[in-house]
Amino acid sequence: MGGSSLQLLLTFFLFLLCMKPALGNYWGVGDANLGCKECERRALIKIKEDLIDDYGHLSSWNTKEDCCKWRGVYCNNHTGHVIQLDLSISGVEPLRGKLSPFLSELQYLTFLDVSYNDFNHTQIPKSIGSLSNLRQLDLYNANFGRNIPFQLGNLSNLQYLDLGWNNFNPQNLEWLRPLSSLCFLRMSSVNLSKVNNWLEVVNKLPHLTSLHLRSCNLPNIFPIPHVNSSASLDVLNLSYNNLTLSSSILEWLFNSNTSVVKLYLFDNQFQGLIPDAFSRIYSLEVLILDGNEFEGGIPKSFSGMCNLKTLSLSSNNLGEQLLGIVHNLTGCANHSIEKLYLDNNHIMGSFPDLTTFSSLRGLWLSNNRLSGTIPESLGKQSNLEILYIDRNPFVGVISEAHFSKLTKLKTFYAYNNPLVFNFSSNWVPPFQLEHLYIMGCQSSSGSIIVLHSNKLEGEIPPFVFKGSHLDLSNNMFSKLALSLCEASNNSLEYLDLSNNRLSEELPDCWMQFEGLKILKLANNHFYGKIPSSMGSLIEIETLDLGNNNFSGELPSTLKNCTKLVFLDLRNNSLSGPIPMWLGRSHPNLVVLFLRSNHFYGRMPPHLCHLTHIQLLDLALNRITGSIPKCINNLISLTNTKSPNAAFNHSYALLSSRYVDQTIWMWKGREYEYGNILALVKGIDLSSNKLSGVIPEEIVMLDGLISLNLSRNLLTGKITSDIGLLCSLEVLDLSDNKLCGEIPSTLSLIDSLNSLNLRNNNLSGRIPTGPQLSTFTASAYKGNPNLCGFPLPKNCLGEETPQNPTVNGSSGDASMQDEKDGFITRGFYVSAAIGFVVCFWGVFGTLLLNRSCRLSYFKILNNIKDWLYVIGGVTMARLQRQLQS
Ligand SMILES: *[C@@H]1O[C@H](CO)[C@@H](O)[C@H](O)[C@H]1NC(C)=O
Ligand SMILES: *[C@@H]1O[C@H](CO)[C@@H](O)[C@H](O)[C@H]1NC(C)=O
Ligand SMILES: *[C@@H]1O[C@H](CO)[C@@H](O)[C@H](O)[C@H]1NC(C)=O
Ligand SMILES: *[C@@H]1O[C@H](CO)[C@@H](O)[C@H](O)[C@H]1NC(C)=O
Ligand SMILES: *[C@@H]1O[C@H](CO)[C@@H](O)[C@H](O)[C@H]1NC(C)=O
Ligand SMILES: *[C@@H]1O[C@H](CO)[C@@H](O)[C@H](O)[C@H]1NC(C)=O
Ligand SMILES: *[C@@H]1O[C@H](CO)[C@@H](O)[C@H](O)[C@H]1NC(C)=O
Ligand SMILES: *[C@@H]1O[C@H](CO)[C@@H](O)[C@H](O)[C@H]1NC(C)=O
Ligand SMILES: *[C@@H]1O[C@H](CO)[C@@H](O)[C@H](O)[C@H]1NC(C)=O
Ligand SMILES: *[C@@H]1O[C@H](CO)[C@@H](O)[C@H](O)[C@H]1NC(C)=O
16 A cells, blocks of 8 residues: 555656646757656656666666667657657566656657567556657567456557557456557457457447457457458458357358458467358458468459459368369459469469460469479569469470560479479570579579479579579589579579589589588599689588589688688598698687598697587598697597587578588498487597507597597507596497406496497406496407406416307396306496596586596596495495405
8 A cells, every 4th residue: 555655646646747748848948858757757767677687688778868868769850758668678588677657747649669579467557548749659479468458449549559469358348449540559469368348348449440350269259340441451360269161250241331452360269151241341461361271263253353462271171173263253353363372282284374474473272182284374473572383293394485475483382393493504594593492303493493393304593593503402403514604693692503413524613602611522423633613612611522523622712712611622632731721710610521531641739729520521531640749739539518509501592501511430330420420439540550559638629529539550559547537438449459457447428339449459357337338249259368257268367258148148147247257346447437437527516617537537536536426335345255
């Protein structure tokens, strides 16, 4: 009580303050240049006090400055009164809290927008009803709750009211009746299931032209108002309401002589034939019936809808012949229709002559059951801008004639058709495509041109190198050079020609495509040198030239491509030393594949500059020298935590993000990685001529999942700290000249599931441990001086091993194990270290900000400490073992 009377007092005080300047003006003593009124300034401060401004949007609301200069506050230039308040903030960084009742002090407000904030189910202040000058009120998507205050009905000047996407559940709409100036009303998602007279109320608003009641749970059956439609209603949006064909709203629409121009009824529950009666709404220009369950065709009566411009029936169950549908629209509608959406139905038959549809700008036929050939008459649709015929079993040849007069064509989707595209290479198309998507057809062209997975063959026509995105992958193109160099397009960002039959030298005109970010030419038959003009691609992030036949040295101009993230040159015949600049000039490189080429020379230490690298594959070359000690600089590999996000390039393709795909040799097999690529971290230096010892520093790379150094000339011992590589799943050191014992810490790597140490000079006892026990003798064979399980050879001073089936038997297996000496003191020590290392490996980084490595050393230095960490049971068993 005390609080609210205080508030009243304050309001009154502010009111007095607010009156003063007005009176002043009345008496001719006001100063129009004073700017913000003190009372309004205080009201704004009060409004701010009730808001939680997590992102500092209202930081300007604090200065001593004129409040008319605050963010979102607009004053009248002559009177200085606040007339507009725009607090609409992007939905990502909303204001929170509540909307203050002091809002009512801003008496001159004509415009108020608080959309996209988060008022956490609080109520719209009742005092809003006193803002009698308000003309536009936007509360869209602001998470207001409870009731809509009936005081809104006092806003008789209101023209625009948006209450959509809040949590309102009103019992009635009577408060709407006095809003006689209202033109636009949106109440989407307001639950109107109990408001049976909604239509009667809105129909009486004399100026209402636009009504949006999407997802309102509208009642299907309600009393139909006795007055005819408000003549003013132009736009009626009743989508997502589960309406049926027996709904009262249809009865009213069909019989009230309404003059609705745009009618949106998509995602309702209309089932059966499309009612003839839609054609009685003669005024209709836009009729959207998508996402229902309409069957059959389009009624003949629609031919008489002479104003119809857009007819959308996407995603229904229509199933007639396209020819019949076209026939049923022929009369008047065919001349007016500009956009016809029939995609995602079961429409059959062939592609008809549409030349009488003289206004046609867009035609959507995707994903139906259309077949046969495309008639050349298509080429006469001179207004056509958008054409979707993808995912239909059309056959035959598409030639230049099909496009002869299509001067306005911008978007053409024809993928997944067995169509053959046949253009002469000197054809100058009449259009400038922006989006061409022909993948999976047989040849092609436009801004997004996607023609992948067609059977397009021959020369890539020059006109296709337009727009921003060109995907001609998975076709049978064999020639590129001439057409590429004839074209020039700095806005081309994405070019994918992979998986074709391109067999030529790569043309040297890349300076004509300086905007390229992603270039994929993999899996072709390109040969010769990588052209030096590739150095002009200064924006390039992904360069994939793998699986071709490129030869010679890498051009030094590639050092200009400093934004490279993904460089794949594998399976070519490139040669020369790995250039010095490769490490230094590409600080962002995450993936580097030079696998299977003829690179020679020493292992370059400057590769250690690649601090973001996650996949480094230099296998199958002739690289000599030793593995550099600075390898621990590859800090991305030292991180067991979050994967690198660099793979998700900021390149927006059809509104999804581009993700690099690659293949990684994994346990002797090739795996293709798309999204999960970012999770894999590996080094593969196998099949080179590397010599010297494996540097100790390699154990710092504890994020490494796969390490393959096999088939080299490496010598020395395996570092005793190998167990620090606690993420490792694959370790292959086979076919080297490694000597000494296998370090017992190897048993600490719980994740290890593929181990190969074959054909070295390793000696001594094979360490034991739960993970190591899963490997068979083949992991170790070719090391004559190794002994112990799983090799048949016993170590000196040991008994003959028991029958090897012991491990497989259950029951008293542990007893057997103890007898076998399988569980040795070493096992418990290993298990304990394993537990501690993994515990700290996972939590240590989070809790203490200490790495896996530090904990490990700390533990080894302080054996008593780690003994405490072992759980009670293990402890007891360990003591038993130690005593025995
Ligand atoms: C008021 O002044 C601002 C800036 O001086 C100007 O942008 C705006 O158009 C003016 N408005 C009116 C209604 O004069
Ligand atoms: C919303 O309000 C409730 C109390 O009504 C409160 O518990 C909750 O923390 C608030 N949420 C936010 C995001 O402000
Ligand atoms: C609404 O208007 C009536 C009469 O015009 C007035 O008495 C009432 O105070 C107003 N309500 C609000 C909240 O301003
Ligand atoms: C809508 O309101 C009715 C009653 O007012 C209620 O039964 C129903 O659950 C509400 N629907 C939704 C989706 O909130
Ligand atoms: C429509 O009906 C479905 C189930 O039939 C229901 O899940 C959905 O909430 C309904 N939508 C509306 C807006 O009433
Ligand atoms: C009508 O509603 C649909 C779906 O709710 C929406 O996509 C469309 O933009 C709305 N139309 C207009 C003109 O607001
Ligand atoms: C409404 O209009 C129709 C013609 O479309 C007419 O037959 C009917 O009498 C009108 N009803 C009223 C109540 O005016
Ligand atoms: C239907 O409405 C139009 C104007 O929208 C009017 O000219 C016509 O007379 C009306 N017809 C009937 C029968 O009311
Ligand atoms: C054509 O219109 C007639 C009469 O409305 C209807 O029965 C038939 O199914 C329609 N045919 C097609 C293919 O739409
Ligand atoms: C590479 O960049 C240098 C300057 O950074 C420039 O002079 C040179 O022309 C560029 N090379 C190519 C091939 O674009």
